[in-house]
Amino acid sequence: MQDLATKHTEVSLKAFGVMLTKAAVLWSKTFQVLRRKLNQNNQFKDEDTNGVYVPNPDDYPTFPPLPPRDFFQDPIKQFDKVAARKFGAPQGEYEDKPLYALYRFYEFVALDSVTNYRNCLEAFWRKKTWPVHEIPDPQDPDPERYAFLAGCTYLIVRAFNARVTLGLDRQMPALLIPEEAEMLRNRPDHLRTYERVPEWAEKAHPLKELLVVPTHEGGVLAGKEDKRADHDFLDKGILLWTPHISFT
Incomplete structure (x- = not known):
């Protein structure tokens, strides 16, 4: 009975670990998208306050x-x-x-x-x-x-x-x-x-x-x-x- 409980705990920990890994990957991707978007906004802000490209x-x-x-x-x-x-x-x-x-x-x-x-x-x-x-x-x-x-x-x-x-x-x-x-x-x-x-x-x-x-x-x-x-x-x-x- 104790072995069964131990195995159940190990499985739960592994599942929790997988969940944390997926969450970290998702957050990383979201952060990259937000950072690119912020860079784009800053670039346009430097060129035009209305976000419209000004020919250079x-x-x-x-x-x-x-x-x-x-x-x-x-x-x-x-x-x-x-x-x-x-x-x-x-x-x-x-x-x-x-x-x-x-x-x-x-x-x-x-x-x-x-x-x-x-x-x-x-x-x-x-x-x-x-x-x-x-x-x-x-x-x-x-x-x-x-x-x-x-x-x-x-x-x-x-x-x-x-x-x-x-x-x-x-x-x-x-x-x-x-x-x-x-x-x-x-x-x-x-x-x-x-x-x-x-x-x-x-x-x-x-x-x-x-x-x-x-x-x-x-x-x-x-x-x-x-x-x-x-x-x-x-x-x-x-x-x-x-x-x-x-x-x-």
């Missing part, structure tokens, strides 16, 4: 952005500015466009921010109605930035065509059953949709003075003969460490 120029990209050399002067400061933005298009624009995406990609390549320029590539890939060759001519007045933009289109094409070679397609759905994936891999090469660079990028003149692009750590390549240099950028007069453009 720092939340939007400038168009066109800085020339390449300006990014090299203080890359940490410039990256912080780019990363702090809330929107991808200039203030007053409510629809993303291929040219805006190209300029965003340019900024992250110039800053050698690998994760971010890969994310830009993936986002562009998913824009099924944005063929690379149809990216409009930016007619950028800055020769170095214009040449850099042209080089960026070559990077996009190379990244996309590497995926096409594997059997992937920008028009395919996000999820594929194994049979569909196998069919795409076995598709004849002439039926695959390969990308190509815009005509304006092909015609973009190389820079007269070599533009040397440092890495995010401040390193630079030895010269044009360095095997690590990106050949498409070299054709535009830019010495750039070949970016890691593969993305999943």
Whole structure:
């Protein structure tokens, strides 16, 4: 009889312990929600007493952005500015466009921010109605930035065509059953949709003075003969460490 009472007590204590654990988890989740809500309220309070978002120029990209050399002067400061933005298009624009995406990609390549320029590539890939060759001519007045933009289109094409070679397609759905994936891999090469660079990028003149692009750590390549240099950028007069453009 005593053993039965002891077991009953142990079961009750375990049940009580489980109840306390669940209560603690619930309180923790509630506290996190309340804290996030409080932070949001404080953020809006700083911007507008009525809780309405007030546009801040720092939340939007400038168009066109800085020339390449300006990014090299203080890359940490410039990256912080780019990363702090809330929107991808200039203030007053409510629809993303291929040219805006190209300029965003340019900024992250110039800053050698690998994760971010890969994310830009993936986002562009998913824009099924944005063929690379149809990216409009930016007619950028800055020769170095214009040449850099042209080089960026070559990077996009190379990244996309590497995926096409594997059997992937920008028009395919996000999820594929194994049979569909196998069919795409076995598709004849002439039926695959390969990308190509815009005509304006092909015609973009190389820079007269070599533009040397440092890495995010401040390193630079030895010269044009360095095997690590990106050949498409070299054709535009830019010495750039070949970016890691593969993305999943």
